[in-house]
Amino acid sequence: xxxxxxCQILCKKGESRCPSCGSKKLRPVQPTDPILLLTASKxxxxxxxxxxxxxxxxCTVRWPGSGGLxxxxxxxxxxxxxxxxVPFSAISxxxxxxxxxGALKAEDxxxxxxxxxxxxxxxxxxxxPMSRGKRTAVRIFSVILFIFLVWAVVNLADDLTDCIRNMxxxxx
Numbered sequence: 001x002x003x004x005x006x007c008q009i010l011c012k013k014g015e016s017r018c019p020s021c022g023s024k025k026l027r028p029v030q031p032t033d034p035i036l037l038l039t040a041s042k043x044x045x046x047x048x049x050x051x052x053x054x055x056x057x058x059c060t061v062r063w064p065g066s067g068g069l070x071x072x073x074x075x076x077x078x079x080x081x082x083x084x085x086v087p088f089s090a091i092s093x094x095x096x097x098x099x100x101x102g103a104l105k106a107e108d109x110x111x112x113x114x115x116x117x118x119x120x121x122x123x124x125x126x127x128x129p130m131s132r133g134k135r136t137a138v139r140i141f142s143v144i145l146f147i148f149l150v151w152a153v154v155n156l157a158d159d160l161t162d163c164i165r166n167m168x169x170x171x172x
Contacts, residue, residue, distance in 0.1 A: 003029035008085060009036045022129065031089035034060070038084055044103065045082040051097050057090045 002011040004018035004026055017024055029035075037059075040048060045061050052059045061082040086094050098104035130138070 001029050002026040003033055003035075003088075005033075007036065008034050010088075017129065029088050031087065033088045034085040035088050035091060036083055037086050037091075037094055038098075038104075039081045040084065040103070041081055045084060047101065048084055048098065048103055051101050051103075052086065052094065055093065055097055057086060057093060057097070059084055059086045061085075 001013065002015065003009075004011060004021065004023055006023050006025070007018055007020040009018065009020055010029060011018055011026055015026070018026060038048075049059055049061060061084050063082050064080045095104065
């Protein structure tokens, strides 16, 4: 199996890119590599991590957006699902524990233990990489659209200030 160090997920044999981020920097997995096991709600994360701690399996739960400015201003997102990471060497033991506590169903087993999130409603196809020419064309179009948008905002702001200036002028 190959491992994406950026996403920390396992990739199937034969895949040349990470199915999550598209990175080509896949490498063979090491026993101590943290692996994204599954994504679960706050209550489910607590139940799963307790079961792992009872079995003395090291695990960490990461919440999306942790440590950002928005969390400092608005607090943590209470509706976000946590991502549970375990060492690669403990994957088979984690599978048995998840099955014994009822957190892993048969149809979710393959997806969650290969790094995809558990509980998905449908099979998602991996993104098809764009050709270099198409990517360049999209970037050029985006730059032109951005320049047009800036031009439009500047012109509208100029027209608005002229209108306000004309309304406030008092002729004697």
